[in-house]
Amino acid sequence: MAEAAAETKKSKPGWRTLARSLKNPKSGYMALFGFASGLPFALFLGTLYAWLSEAEVELETMGVFSLIGLAYAFQFLWSPLIDKVSIPGFRKLGRRKQWIVPSQILLGVILIALSLSNPTNEAIGWFSLLAGIGALASATQDIAINAWRIDVADEEATLDILSTVYQMGYRLAALVGGALGLIIAARIGWPQTYLIMGGILLAIGIAGLFAPDSKAGENVDGTVTDELLLSLRKKGELKPSVRAKALGAVGLLWALAIGVVLTFMYMSLAYAPEDRPNPTDFTVNYGPWIIVATVVIPALIAGWLASQKAKGENVMTEDLPERAGNSYAVDHLYRALVMPLVEFVGRMGWSLVLILSLVLTYRICDAIWGTFAYPFYLGELEYTNDEVAFASKFFGVGAIIAGLALGGYLLTVIGRMATLTLGALIAALTNLLYADMAAGGANMQAASDFIGFSALINFMAPFGSEGLPRLTFTIMWENLAIGIAGAAYVAWLSSIVSKKYSAVQYALLSSLTLLVGTLGRGALGEMIEDQGYYDVFILTTLIGFVAVVLCVFEWIRVSRAGAKSGVVTPDRHDAAPEPAE
Template sequence: MADAVAETKKSKPGWGTLLRSLRNPKSGYMALFGFASGLPFALFLGTLYAWLSEAEVELETMGVFSLIGLAYAFQFLWSPLIDKVSIPGFSKLGRRKQWIVPSQILLGVILIALSLSNPTNEAIGWFSLLAGIGALASATQDIAINAWRIDVADEEATLDILSTVYQMGYRLAALVGGALGLIIAARIGWPQTYLMMGAILLVIGIAGLFAPDSKAGENADGTITDELLVSLSKKGELQPAVRTRALAAVGLLWAVAIGTVLTFMYMSLAYAPEDRPNPTDFTVTYGPWIIVATVVIPAFIAGWLASQKAKGENVLTEDLPVKVAVSPLDHLYRALVMPLVEFVGRMGWSLVLILSLVLTYRICDAIWGTFAYPFYLGELEYTNDEVAFASKFFGVGAIIAGLAFGGYLITKFGRMATLTLGALIAALTNLLYADMAVGGANMQAASDAIGFSWFISTIAPFGSDALPRLTFTIMWENLAIGIAGAAYVAWLSSIVSKKYSAVQYALLSSLTLLVGTLGRGALGEMIEDRGYFDVFILTTLIGGVAVVLCVFEWIRVTRKGANSGVVAPDPQAVPAE
């Protein structure tokens, strides 16, 4: 009886569950990997521009570096390699580490090489090549790290906790590579700063050698990857001719998409500055078509294949010899088509709800981020120092606090409850900015009432009287972003299959990133025409749509758990598959 009571106390959700999970070595490695994921992103897409500006690199030339962002936006295009291909000489490291560790070491070497280079207009070619390779390596390790998190999650180091820890490491790296990087560079110089950052990544890469992982060629559950191919020869599987036609269609669509991105990159690097295509225009113009070609149409093809198999049409009536089924084409089918067939077949019509939620949950943050500094510096007329304090130092701390609280809420109340709460408060914080857009009287009054204004004026005496209300507003927004982010990444990780985690997660996360990019143009026009107040009201309403979708997804997940015999208000104990 005493043992049963002790076990009940041990399994009771809350801070105890959170702390036990954080003691698991997997959580420690997850924090390191999260930091390694966030540091290059900050260094290549933010801090690097400060270095180039200080080196007086021409703006037209600097525009080439915006290509780096494409590596992150379209990383799903090479995600099938991460799921399927083993790197010769590195496969013994593990299924995911064979990609993670070499990428981190390569990033460390590239950052050190950048520190030894001279980013002048005359030598910018070599510098930009290094940065481009670094961005590809960074995006590649992100794919593998996200898949690793899904693969290694267990009952103690849960998927929810690992997702939260990952984001904490990522946000901390953004602070180190961003604001702290600027401070360090002002004192010791840019080359020395990038040398230091490169050394950090090399250390993380070496430490990653000792992280747990499933063996290359095996899934997280221990089954041999080739057995997935062998299963294609079994009775009831789709006929080879049908698979080949589906592969031809999907392969052609992916080839066109990859060719389009490569052509754009070549034109941007090889053409004269005045003739180079604009990266934002490219993403807005071609981004939707790339998504249609690589996600939407293949999803319809995958749905048809899944329905054919479910109906018993166009399937094998007897087992085939293995050598007949396992062909080079089937390896491509395994990499490109099977992840979609599995996902569409498992989700069915729920896929519409899931994609709608993916497209709307973080859209406010994704769109608003581009206009944050124009709003702070231009509309509200704060100084650079004030904005840096409120958004970079205090703001990042608030996000990390929000992530920690979000992790606690997930363990206490469940993933879906936290996901819905995160969507609600993230939407409502747009109303705080709406108040700021018309003077911020309510935010100032609230800040004064709880003593926050006194606190900020004490720790930041350099700011104006208006700094407390900006910091107060950013604090609440970032707390909400932290809670919502912890739940969103955990939910996104939970709906993908461990067998195809790299491809499925990369596709879904890329949708989240691209939809924000596509909406910025329209939002910018609305700011010009209507002003910031109306924009914040609109983003609140968009956030409200996400809340409604979260409720429907919560209902779907709860019913799924009930139908599968799982008695729980939230499926966090259910395997990701």
């Protein structure tokens, strides 16, 4: 009885659970890694343009730097390397740290090198090369950090809390590398600012040496990669000829996708400004086909392979001898490219349709709306740059961090799926707040006045106009909702991938979230032109309600899966149950 009471006390949700998780050293390292993940993104895709503008770099030349965004959009293309390849000389650091630490140190060196460079039109080639390598290193560390978070989660440093802490660090880095970076540069100059940022990343890279991790070549469950490869040649596994054909098809599709991206990058760097392809057009026109080639068709192939194995068709009737030569290489490539999809599709079955639908819709409102936020604030509502910076950068980032903290607390109290559903609902409803702003903002102003928020903002920002409180009020509630939804979404997305293939599976799923926002911006922009912002916000609210319905169905699926496996509260567990070997 005493033992049961102690267990009940230990597992009691709430602030104690949250505090215990935050005290775990893994949470501290997660915050550092989250900061290291968000800082380069802010410096390469935001602040860098301000530096180039001050250096009077031509707009056509600056367009080359938009290529940097491709590294983040298509990072899943090299995610199999993170799961499969060990870096010579860095294996002892650990399975994920052998990628994380070198990437962070390389980023620190690149930022310092940028601080010593001169971004003029004549010397922009070297500058852009450094920034491009930095973006690749940044996207690579993102893959490894996401996989590390999934791998090291345990009963104390839970996946939910680590996911929340990661986003807090990421958002804080966005503030430091964005708004704070601009303030620092205005006082000491851009080179000195990037020198400081480079030093910060070097320090994080050194600190990361002491973070926990599994050994290189070893899976988190204690098995090693060679044992996984050996299992491919056991009785009951798919025939090598079948695997080879599947690998050939998937490998060809991935090679074509990588070739298309590399060709585009070459054309953008080597061609004259007037002949360079447009990055946005490339993402819209080729992005869906890249996803089809690397995700959709391979998933269908993986589904067929999983069904063949389940039916006992095209499987080996006896063990094969140890692999050598070509068969050795084929097994390695199959393990890197095909097995992550076979495992995921085989484990999820038809539930994959629900999961992909939720991935595509859960954050679609945020992903699409972000592009039009500043035109709405500055153009439609006619706020000044200072007012928008105060409301969205300073107050807004604080509201997101507060939302993440609240989301982390809710994850410990009501569980992952309940928080996911609540986050989808309130994120959808906040679109109605913007609809009111588009209609004049009378309700937002009245609510802000009623609770005394307007007086607070007028005191904090005396430079602001009469309408600044209602803008800040609206952004505050939206960002609180984004924080709650973001905490739940990353925790859920992390929970449905296998720890054995976390780098590939998470990168593939997260890339879908990024792509759907890019694809929807063109249509939404046309709707804004034709019907105005008010109708757009009503539409995004309805899309958000679709995500709420899908969350309910996913909640039911997770509950049923937990009931079958004997798990009492599956939505609070650290990861989805691994399939039987």
